[in-house]
Amino acid sequence: MQPDELILRLQQKDEKAFERIYALYSESIFGVINSVLHDTEASEEVLQDVFIKVWDNSESYTSKKGRFFTWLLNIARNAAIDKTRSKAFKNQKKNLTQEYFVDILENKSSFTSKVDAIGIKKYIKTLGEECKKVIDLLFFKGYTQKETSEELNMPLGTVKTRNRLCINKLREILVN
Known part of the structure; x- marks a missing residue:
């Protein structure tokens, strides 16, 4: 099945198309969410929320505004950021283990592993250092x-x- 056809069927609320989209994108989207949250359990929860939003709002996607993956990525990124700003998440992080902080310190400059998680490492490598820094922090x-x-x-x-x-x-x- 072609990607455009899969998206069209998703917009028509075809459960099989939704399952296929989940299978295709969930691992990459989880990687993005987890790179923001650094919490597997919370990331899994947000991943489920993201795909519920995709199902509920699939008709709002249009290829004229961009690629499907970019639309999905923006939903995931925004959901992860919203989660970090929630009171419950902040309270949960007040009593973190030392392993969490060691992981953050070790991964603070680990931009490579994060971009590799969504398969765009080779593209971001071609950008200048300042672009890498801005994209790393924002996305x-x-x-x-x-x-x-x-x-x-x-x-x-x-x-x-x-x-x-x-x-x-x-x-x-x-595009090229």
Whole structure:
């Protein structure tokens, strides 16, 4: 079955199409969510929420606005960020084990493993260092643009501009 046909059938609420989409994308989407949350259980919960949103809102997807995977990725990223901002998640993280912090410290610069989780490592490698930093913070670590601005010690407007330019460069690479 062709991807366009699969998406059309999903939009018509075909359960088999939904199952196939879940099988195709769930592992990659889980990787993105877990790279933001660093919590397997919470990531699995958010993954389920993401696919419920995909089922409920499938008719809002249109190929004119972009690729299906990008639409799905944005839903997942936003859901993961929302989870990190929830009071329950923040309270849960107050009493973390030392292993969690060791993992964060070891993975703080582990941009490579995160981009590899969703299969775009080879594309991001071609971007400049500043693009890598901005994309890592915004898309893989779940920072807001303001937090990214503070982390990189760069004006907010510059972060916004770089984000737009870097995403456009990535789009060009993926289209060619």
